[in-house]
Amino acid sequence: MPRTVRDTQAMLAGMTPVLTTGVFVFCCVERDRAATLYAEAEGVFQEEEGTTLVLPLARAETLGFDTQMPMRRIVLEVYSALDGVGLTAGVATALADEAIPCNVVAAYHHDHVFVPEGMAEKALSILQALQRRAKAGKTI
Known part of the structure; x- marks a missing residue:
């Protein structure tokens, strides 16, 4: 390295x-739902309000997330x-x-x-x- x-x-x-x-799109989901999406995420971060996932745009659209950014x-x-x-x-x-x-x-x-x-x-x-x-x- x-x-x-x-x-x-x-x-x-x-x-x-x-x-x-x-x-990519930054999305926020409840912790229990986030676990099912970890493998598809480019990034994951746990916050008090929910779990932030950085998802590919097409997948975020399919899942119904806000994709305006x-x-x-x-x-x-x-x-x-x-x-x-x-x-x-x-x-x-x-x-x-x-x-x-x-x-x-x-x-x-x-x-x-x-x-x-x-x-x-x-x-x-x-x-x-x-x-x-x-x-x-x-x-x-």
Whole structure:
């Protein structure tokens, strides 16, 4: 496995954002119903109000979920440390500066940035530019 990165500049310089295929929807269900959908979910998170599932758009439509916010996923391929500081802030700030909302999910190996479907290509371009600036040693 590649080296885990903790330094902010190094995480941004090595993030290598990749826009994945597929369109996803964040859904919330009762805990007892969630268990039957785990295998289909890209992500799962337990909250007091219910279980959040990140489901493929087509499956969410079939199940009758609200699909008004379809999202695309950009994977940051850097192996960011769970205790690394600044990657999420740098990414969210770069996107916010261009009025692109994002939902960042940090997993064990990588961070996953979900953005509205119609803004995905622009978001990818912004993150690639952020990475180039970080590689050039420009202060983030």
